[in-house]
């Protein structure tokens with residue numbers, strides 16, 4: 514993050530001296546010169562550190578200092594005074610002021626003290642943004658995989674980790690685009706900087722603009738204070754723009770400028786702010802198509818897609834499913850509040866066979882649900898949703914059901930009518946499941962082959978809880 518420092522000092526010489534002493538690439542300086550209006554400006558600025566001359570603080574001064582410290586960014590306040598009033602000094606410190614410095618201190622001493630204040634503040638901001646490093650921090654090792662598709666993918670990924678170039682992450686919903694972006698950041702030379710994520714589809718256009726680029730006070734009705742944008746917050750780190758395809762056209766131009774010039778212009782502002790960020794963008798749409806359709810700027814697409822990584826869907830790396838299941842069983846048990854010894858091989862096999870349209874996210878939900886339902890020592894087939902159990906049946910691709918097993922309980926003991934109905938239902942289910950498997954879940958095609966209308970097929974699928982999504986072939 515850029516550290517914002519407000520220097521509110523009347524004497525031009527001292528003000529300039531302080532700005533010079535504190536000038537650093539990651540410090541954004543704001544100066545305030547005059548009296549009554551000056552105090553208001555100080556209070557309206559967004560600042561991490563406020564260095565203010567005593568005479569600019571309205572009395573009662575300790576109370577005013579306390580108010581400054583309570584501004585939304587909880588700035589660190591340093592007072593510069595011309596006198597030596599020990600009692601006032603003590604009261605200011607008690608009100609939360611970080612230091613009271615005499616204006617005649619030699620420049621070296623000023624630099625040392627103020628430099629340390631700014632440095633400490635910058636470190637704290639970094640810690641808050643980064644949060645504690647815990648087991649939930651993704652690492653590239655999470656994506657280590659048995660599957661050849663994923664191994665090739667990870668080889669490419671590893672090569673781009675150290676670079677500063679933009680990254681475009683594509684893939685179906687829930688494949689782990691954000692997780693991968695976080696992992697790349699966590700292992701890149703920018704790991705010390707923040708990772709700031711935003712979903713471009715989740716905010717209305719005007720809000721998205723000030724969220725990304727910040728705004729100046731008075732930029733629009735309600736903009737009572739200046740506000741930092743995400744690019745500024747992410748200084749020296751990474752900005753993750755999720756659902757980039759949803760970004761409104763005119764903001765795409767602004768984003769392109771950030772990529773080209775490495776600076777942002779806050780909404781309603783004159784000046785630009787230099788930012789050093791790596792941009793990662795993600796989409797589960799086909800951005801090529803959006804470009805063709807004129808919804809997404811071609812120049813921005815080229816700029817973003819210098820390196821494009823497409824994460825394969827889970828059904829194209831089924832080898833990874835058992836490992837993911839194991840690790841999420843371990844991870845979720847204490848969180849869900851239950852304790853199991855594992856999962857039966859049949860249940861794992863069913864999970865491996867399923868087509869996972871919602872990818873890893875869906876898998877996590879299924880495991881959480883299974884843990885909640887599970888009342889034995891192991892997660893079994895019965896704890897899985899019907900759609901997944903059904904997929905298991907399809908894979909078996911039994912040409913016809915095994916009636917004797919299906920009608921357990923001795924069919925000769927039961928009336929013909931019941932047996933016929935039950936056998937017919939089983940036959941029907943097996944037949945249509947096999948047909949949907951064969952046609953890759955294309956209902957029109959399957960209905961044509963069966964010689965029935967798509968509408969009747971939908972009806973049968975509903976009755977037998979067959980979902981066309983479960984039969985879709987892997988996409989490439």
Ligand SMILES: Nc1ncnc2c1ncn2[C@@H]1O[C@H](COP(=O)(O)OP(=O)(O)OP(=O)(O)O)[C@@H](O)[C@H]1O
Nearest residue numbers: 655656685686687688689690691692693797873874
């Ligand atoms: N390889 C993996 N190992 C462990 N967990 C994973 C893995 N890949 C994804 N996940 C988990 O799956 C969930 C979905 O991942 P993520 O949010 O990164 O997906 P996404 O591609 O950004 O999805 P969407 O397009 O819907 O935003 C997250 O909880 C993530 O931690």
Ligand SMILES: [Mg+2]
Nearest residue numbers: 690691755795
């Ligand atoms: Mg996402």
